[in-house]
Amino acid sequence: MYQVIARKYRPQYFSELIGQEHVRTTLENAIQQRRIAHGYIFAGQRGTGKTTVARILARCLNCVEGPTAQPCGKCASCLEIAAGNAPDVIEIDAASNRGINEMRELRENVRYRPARDRYKVFIIDEAHQITNEAFNALLKTLEEPPEWAVFVMCTTEAHKIPTTIASRCQQFTFRSVEFPDLVARMEWICAQEGISADAEALSVLAQAGEGSVRDSLSALDQAIACYGGTLAGQQVRELLGMFSLESMSGVTRALAESSTTQMLEIVNELELSGRNLQHFCRELSRYFRNLMVAKITGEDTRLIAASAAEQARLRDVAGQFSEEDLTRYFQLTVDVFGQLQYSLQPRLHLELGLLRLVHAGRMKPVEEALKELSGAPQPAKAPVRSASVQSRAGTSPFQVDSARKTQTAAPPAKEPLPDTGGTLKERLLGVLHEAGSSFLADAVEHAEVVENGATVLFTAPKEFHLALKDKELLKFLQRTGGRPVKVQVSEGAGVAAAERPAEGGAKSGDEVSERALAHPEVKRFQERFKDSQVRGVRDLKE
DSSP: OOOOOHTTTTSSSSGGGOOOOHHOOOOOOHHHTTTSSSSSEESSTTTSSHHHHHHHHHHHHHTTSSSSSSSSSSSHHHHHHHOOOTTTTEEEEEETSSHHHHHHHHHHHHSSOSSSSSSEEEEEEGGGGGGGHHHHHHHEEEOOOOEEEEEEEEEEEEEGHHHHHHHTTEEEEEEOOOHHHHHHHHHHHHHHHHEOOOOOHHHHHHHHHTOOOHHHHHHHHHHHHHHTEEOOOHHHHHTTTTOOOOHHHHHHHHHHHOOOOHHHHHHHHHHHOOOHHOOOOOOOHHHHHHHHHHHOOSSOOTTSSSSSSHHHHHHHHHTTTHHHHHHHHHHHHHHHHHTTTSSSSSSHHHHHHHHHHHHHTOOOHHHHHHHHOOSSSOOOOOOOOTTTOOOOOTTHHHHHHHHHHHHSSOOOOOOOOOOOOOOOHHHHHHHHHHHOOOHHHHHHHHSSSEEEEEEEEEEEOOGHHHHTTOHHHHHHHHHHHHHOOOOOOSSSOTHHHHHHHHHTOOOOOOHHHHHTTTTTHHHHHHHHSSTTTOOOOTTTTT
């Protein structure tokens, strides 16, 4: 009876494993040091050797020469475990035995000693499918099993294993097998089987596995069944429904020529030939990902699952685009692939996505767009420097910087105005108007100003206190008086009380409006906006 390649060449020893050196080294050392745990969790991608390592571990523990990291492979225990009919190695499919009753039966089975071998090994595949109740039934047994029991739980979804179970086991994470290791393994198997396969065919088979040895070997078995003893790359691509670099290059040619017509023709050809559009979009996103990596690295790299010849072609294509463009194309194709998962009209989504790729390629960098908007770049003006600032040979950068700061510092304050008569308030208002500080001048106008030695008292309504306490006002006040002073602000009616008419209480509306319209800021606003109208004036003090 024919045995598939994945089973025929299944590793029987730790030395035959590929890509799982960290697991092999740890288990070999544990066996040699007799530090064998009672519970293990093997987690990782499908087809990476979890169940295989569990069987090898069972052989190492139950070999007549063991426990040993190198089982003999000749004794009854080794032969029966390899054949899958050893009485003391129990393999359980948790996908179909996931309930509490099955776990209770397993718990009862653990109590009995092995019939012949040294250890009774329980290998539980798809352990994440076990229900929480079943895990709880197994919890105490897994924590304190008899000395002859060893549990090995294999799973592709380790996060679904309860933490109460995981904390009682040693966990090993199986990695995806790298592309060169997969190619080398299949090349060796082809040599054993007398199969002639070119480098491109092996590369396609390794890509189809996506890091899974079993998937790649299943694809190899399928290719041998279809084409016999000679495998060519193009034939294997057609068999597995994969797209070649030449077919993908049609998309990059359309992008390089910025042709939306070619993009629509590509989709039409895919539709007429009956190709899966969703599969095409997935391969296209992987293609742009590889182009982006090839552009970034610029040399052969293990980050791309492709042969050296394919990587060279990828670098040639990537040279036509910038890294930013390739990143943008990669993002857009990933988005389209996600939309195709739920689309009832995949052709429409794919056409729209490919057209967006063309339009994204026409985008210009922000810098170029700004240059075009602003016209031709103006020549930079040379900074104006005085003779004392011009750096000469031997002048240190520190001296130049100090001179520049001195030149660009604020101009010195004006000399204090001479006391030409008038009250302190009138002279202060003159300084403020001259400096253009209308905000502070308005606050001073609404305040009573009394000079008491080195202290100036401001009495004004509360809404002007913040302005009167401003440090800028203190500077103007010192300029006016010609000496340092202190400022005190108190709440009161200010000048409003003196200006109120005796008979009327509040000011008339005309007087308030005239005063508001005469304010410099209001005038400036009306000059700026010619059609503006003042429809109402309200006195904030009322």
